[in-house]
Amino acid sequence: MDKSKIRTDLSTLFNKVFKCGEIEITDTLTAADVERWDSLSHLTMVSEVEKHFGIRFKLKELTGMKNTGELVQLIADKTG
Amino acid sequence: MIQFTDRIAEQLNSGGEKTACVINEVHYSYAEFGANVAGIQNRIQRTGGEHIGIITQNTAGTYACLLAAWLTGKAYVPINAGYPEGRISSILADSGISDVFYSTDDNSIALLKKAFPSIQFHCTSELRGQRCFNIGAPANRTAYILFTSGTTGKPKGVPITFGNIQAFLDGFENMGYSVGPQDRFLQMFELTFDLSVVCFTVPLMFGGSFHTLPDGMIKTLALYHVLDEQKITFSLMVPSAIQLLMPYLDDIELPDLRYSQFCGEALKLDVVKKWAKCIPNARIDNVYGPTEATIYCSCLTINPRKAENLHHNGIMGIGKPMLKTQVLISGTGEHEESNLGELCLTGEQVTPGYILNEEQNGRSFFEHEGVRYYRTGDLVFQDENGQLFYVGRADDQVKIQGYRVELSEIEVATAKILPRNQAVAVGFQHADQGWQLALFVENLQTDGDELRTKLAKHLPDYMVPHQVLSVEEMPLNNNGKTDKKLLRQLAAKAAEE
Structure with missing residues (x-):
């Protein structure tokens, strides 16, 4: 899937989970930048991403993920 | 007789290049960690007062400071710099603190210094000494004070003595764990939470190591990362920590884990069954206890194949009292289920009482047949084998x-x-x-x-x-x-x- 489309969809999902408004999904965006982004909301977001894109992450993929750029790349790899 | 501080001092002085702790994925040897403890002890000796405040930072220096306080015979009061100023002010006043120690300068420390100009702040990062010494605090001296939520809006200060901790550790050693220098303990708790105490105290008594979660990672993922990568052998966790990992349990295999304890919340039968599959070589214990009775004071060892017999409404039992704890179930017959009552605790682990709060002490402690008990507020019943089962709270x-x-x-x-x-x-x-x-x-x-x-x-x-x-x-x-x-x-x- 095209990365710009992934970013647009993520912006909507992030707003739904983190209630942060429509934010720009940059590659360097991390939990430290979004107020309601904690353990609970992170795993809720992951679950929403899995449902929306029809993919499944491995736990080690999640622990290795450093920022939103890596999330976008993982989604792109998995959706082909 | 207080032995645990002697054992820790001995390990710090003789541990050499063995790993004492891994903080933020950096290894610290007993030699370098012990030198920091010794240096902080020298500074603490020059301060007045029985209690010192310690800012809870995820650094080796913070832990060195906790130990330095104990070995110098002082009590530590953990302070989370992120707490509201009013709460910190109340903690400092109630504990009579005039000296606060921290290990890394950051923005929150600058704000605290500005907010509390009468407090003496000490940075511990550069402090080094030759050798740790142990003053040998008496059993009735306070070792730490933790503040828990209070119904009136003001947090309650719970002092725990050196004798309380020793009684806990005597109970711990009686639980049949075989812990040694090869053991790596998980330390996932904020230091204002008393479960942290067992996670760093026990490994240091035995020459093992404790491992904290790295900063900057999502906490649940950091937990799995440390358990897996650092091959943790002993973990104490709250059940909600693994609740969030439930969708990924098929990905988890932790063969190095030998002991998996749960505490702090009701542990569900279905969680135990699923978790047991991830930890094929571990013993699972559900431990229970309020801050007022020092860390935990009852234990149930769970055989996952027989767990069906040890729960009530899907919540695992809390087992039997540890060595230095006795229980009384008060008010049975007042509830719909006739054997249900409020769990009251006595024994050497129970705190001397809240600081500066006689009203609350009058409500929470009572004498029965000449013995002083603490009311937990937890409703329990005991089965014919003496196993305790938590049912709910008597209050809000x-x-x-x-x-x-x-x-x-x-x-x-x-x-x-x-x-x-x-x-x-x-x-x-x-x-x-x-x-x-x-x-x-x-x-x-x-x-x-x-x-x-x-x-x-x-x-x-x-x-x-x-x-x-x-x-x-x-x-x-x-x-x-x-x-x-x-x-x-x-x-x-x-x-x-």
Whole structure:
């Protein structure tokens, strides 16, 4: 899937989970930048991403993920 | 006889290049960690007062400071720099602290120095000494003071003595664990939470190591990362920590884990069964106890194949009292289930009493046949084999990620912001995210998030309600009291949407 489309969809999902408004999904965006982004909301977001894109992450993929750029790349790899 | 400080001092002085702790994925040897402890001891000796404040930072220096306090015969009071200023002020005043130690300068330290100009702040990062010494504190001297949620809106100070800790450790050593220098302990708790004490004290007594979660990672993922990568052999966790990992349990295999303890919240049978598959070589223990009875004081060892016999309504039992604890179940016969009553504790692990709070001491402690007991507020029953089963609370306290929360403390904080609106806080169980807090406010005119932000200035993070909901009028039940059952249902429904 095209990365710009992934970013647009993520912006909507992030707003739904983190209630942060429509934010720009940059590659360097991390939990430290979004107020309601904690353990609970992170795993809720992951679950929403899995449902929306029809993919499944491995736990080690999640622990290795450093920022939103890596999330976008993982989604792109998995959706082909 | 207090032995644990002697054993820790001996390990610090003789451990050499063995790893004492791994903090933020950096290894610290006993030699370098011990040198920091010794240096801090020299500084602490030059300060007055029985109690010192320690800013809880995820650094080796913070742990070195806790140990230095003990070995110098002082009590530590952990202070989370992120707490609201009013709360820190109350903790400092109630504990009579004039010296606060920290290990890394950052913005929060600068703010504290500005807010509390009469306090002497000491940075410990550069302090080094030759050799640790142990003053040998008497059993009745305070070793730490923790502050828990109080119903009046003011946190309660719980002093725990060196004798209380020794009694806990005697009980721990009687539980049949075979712990040694090869063991790597998980330390996932904030230092204001007393479960942290066992996680660093026990490994250092045996020449093992403790391992904290790295900063900057999502906590649940950091937990798995450390368990897996650092090959943890002994873990103490709150059940909600693995609750969030449930969808990924098929990915988890931790063959190095030998002991998996749970504490701080009700442990569910289905969680135990699933977790057991991830840890094929571990013994699973459900341990229980309030801060007032020093870390934990009862234990149930769970054989996953026989776990079906050791639960009540899907919640695992809390086992039998540890070596230095005795129990009394008070008020049986007053409840629908005749054997249900309030769990009361006595023995060498029980605190001498809240500091500067005689009123609360009068409510929480009582004498029965010449023995002093602490009322836990937990409703339990005991089966014919002496196993205890937790059923619920006798009051409005809830546990959020293991932290005790008195709901009235949230209501008192709300009244400071919105004095004209009636507010009621409830705890409710989210379908798959454990216990959460909701605050209902009559005719709330402002945005819920705005109120949450204001509440965060009065309350620690874990006490800020997950949801704020407006109601026209508080619903009443048939007895004319606020219908909290309905509010809990409304909160759970709103959380699902």
